[in-house]
Amino acid sequence: xxxxxxxxTPATRxxxxxxxxxxxxxxxxxxxAVLSLLTLRYALPSRLGGAGGxxxxxxxxxxxxxPLFVGLVIFLALSETARYWGKRWRDxxxxxxxxxxxxxxxxxxxxxxxxxxVLVFVTRTSLVATYRVVGPSMLPTxxxxxxxxxxxxxxxxxxxxxxxxxxxxxxxxxxxxxxxGEGAAGPGGSGTLVKRVIGLPGDLIAFRDxxxxxxxxxxxxxxxxxxTQMDGRLTVRGRLTVEYLGDRTYLTVRKPIESPFxxxxxxxxxxxxxxxxxxxxxxxxxxxxxxxxxxxxxxxDGRVSRVLFGARPDGRLDFSRVLAPALDLKVRIPGIDTGxxxxxxxxxxxxRPAMTSPPPGLAAR
Numbered sequence: 001x002x003x004x005x006x007x008x009t010p011a012t013r014x015x016x017x018x019x020x021x022x023x024x025x026x027x028x029x030x031x032x033a034v035l036s037l038l039t040l041r042y043a044l045p046s047r048l049g050g051a052g053g054x055x056x057x058x059x060x061x062x063x064x065x066x067p068l069f070v071g072l073v074i075f076l077a078l079s080e081t082a083r084y085w086g087k088r089w090r091d092x093x094x095x096x097x098x099x100x101x102x103x104x105x106x107x108x109x110x111x112x113x114x115x116x117x118v119l120v121f122v123t124r125t126s127l128v129a130t131y132r133v134v135g136p137s138m139l140p141t142x143x144x145x146x147x148x149x150x151x152x153x154x155x156x157x158x159x160x161x162x163x164x165x166x167x168x169x170x171x172x173x174x175x176x177x178x179x180x181g182e183g184a185a186g187p188g189g190s191g192t193l194v195k196r197v198i199g200l201p202g203d204l205i206a207f208r209d210x211x212x213x214x215x216x217x218x219x220x221x222x223x224x225x226x227x228t229q230m231d232g233r234l235t236v237r238g239r240l241t242v243e244y245l246g247d248r249t250y251l252t253v254r255k256p257i258e259s260p261f262x263x264x265x266x267x268x269x270x271x272x273x274x275x276x277x278x279x280x281x282x283x284x285x286x287x288x289x290x291x292x293x294x295x296x297x298x299x300x301d302g303r304v305s306r307v308l309f310g311a312r313p314d315g316r317l318d319f320s321r322v323l324a325p326a327l328d329l330k331v332r333i334p335g336i337d338t339g340x341x342x343x344x345x346x347x348x349x350x351x352r353p354a355m356t357s358p359p360p361g362l363a364a365r
Contacts, residue, residue: 031082128152129301130308131178131192137275137282138194139229140240140251140331141176142304145311148194148326150178154303170297171197171271173214173358174248176304176326179295194304195283198245199264199272199294202361207261207285210254212243212274214358220244222348225341227253229333238279240331240341242348244356249349251329255279264292266361271295 133146142148152158154175156168171177175197182191199205204215212219220243227240238253258278264285266272272294275281287293310321312334329345331338 031078128305129178131194133194133311136229136280137277138176138196139253139277140227141276141326142194142307143311143332146321147308147311147317148178148304149306149308149323150302151305152302154305155297155300168297170200171300171303172248173198173200173246174250177271177273177295178301178304179299180301192301195273195275195281195295196250197271197273199266199284200361201266201268201270203266203272203358204263204361205261205266205272205284205292206263207258209260210258210278215361217358219358220353220356221252222351224251224344224348227331227341228336238277240344242329242345244353246357248327249329249352250327251276251331251345253277253279261285261292264294266294269297271297271300 129150129152131148131150133142133144133148136144154169155171157166176194177197178192178194180191181193198212198219199214204213206213206216211221222242222244224240224242227238238255241252241254243250243252253276255278264272272284272292274283274285284293284295304326307321307324307326310318310324312318329349331341331345
């Protein structure tokens with residue numbers, strides 16, 4: 001048996017595999033990813049912490065508006081740093097030809113950063129996008145400050161640098177959709193809105209006695225008790241209601257007394273949208289001077305698929321809700337025990353009605 005064969009034992013091969021594969025992966029991928037999340041959560045100033053402006057305000061604004069992009073940049077920087085020092089460690093510090101190596105490292109970093117920018121641009125224009133909730137109209141489903149992950153392929157493929165869609169599809173009742181208020185008939189302005197679809201082309205939508213009617217059919221509901229939301233900026237009081245529409249089940253907040261909405265016939269190629277907090281939401285019911293208005297399907301930016309990051313009352317990211325389902329039936333009120341509310345919601349889910357789909361509208365007849 002030769003010396004070479006003696007040195008090539010299975011244990012030695014495993015150790016070499018760990019050094020060449022496992023350790024670099026941990027050092028260049030796992031640790032940078034964890035440190036990036038911790039930096040986003042704890043190191044960068046929050047939206048409130050950056051209110052004074054300056055560098056802290058710039059960092060807070062970037063992290064608040066583009067958390068995914070900022071996180072990727074931090075990850076790339078940490079990964080390249082780990083790769084550089086790992087290479088020096090493997091070379092036992094004897095790499096005195098460092099000037100060329102440093103140039104190559106800078107070039108790798110620049111190429112990686114450019115690749116991230118291109119990837120983020122293509123992804124945001126055609127595949128997915130992220131948005132931050134800035135108002136209370138979708139409470140309790142979406143909280144102020146939540147970052148949403150929006151699927152831009154849900155209703156068709158949007159080509160980059162164009163407003164053309166391929167394979168355009170209708171939303172489903174109960175979908176959470178994102179769209180620009182500038183292109184909608186009612187809200188106006190350049191802000192981006194998130195609402196829930198309840199009416200499709202040909203549907204006759206009305207609100208009577210606090211309930212939704214679709215084609216003269218009342219959407220079934222279940223009362224889940226009182227609702228209060230306090231976060232230092234506003235207090236919302238009403239009745240928490242579980243609503244069943246098609247294959248979707250979601251929470252709404254209703255005021256004790258709500259104004260009726262006589263009815264709106266949804267036009268072809270548009271949808272009727274409302275907010276989950278029915279008492280404060282400005283939506284299809286209120287637009288067009290209270291006569292009602294739909295949202296053209298062509299301006300829908302996509303469907304909310306996940307909550308990318310949740311929000312804390314101080315504006316910082318809440319990692320307990322990373323990639324949480326956007327349709328979870330959970331009430332989150334800081335400092336308040338919601339056990340009774342959770343129990344009522346569970347009882348409503350156990351009593352789901354058999355009929356949850358409305359009769360067809362004019363477009364389907």
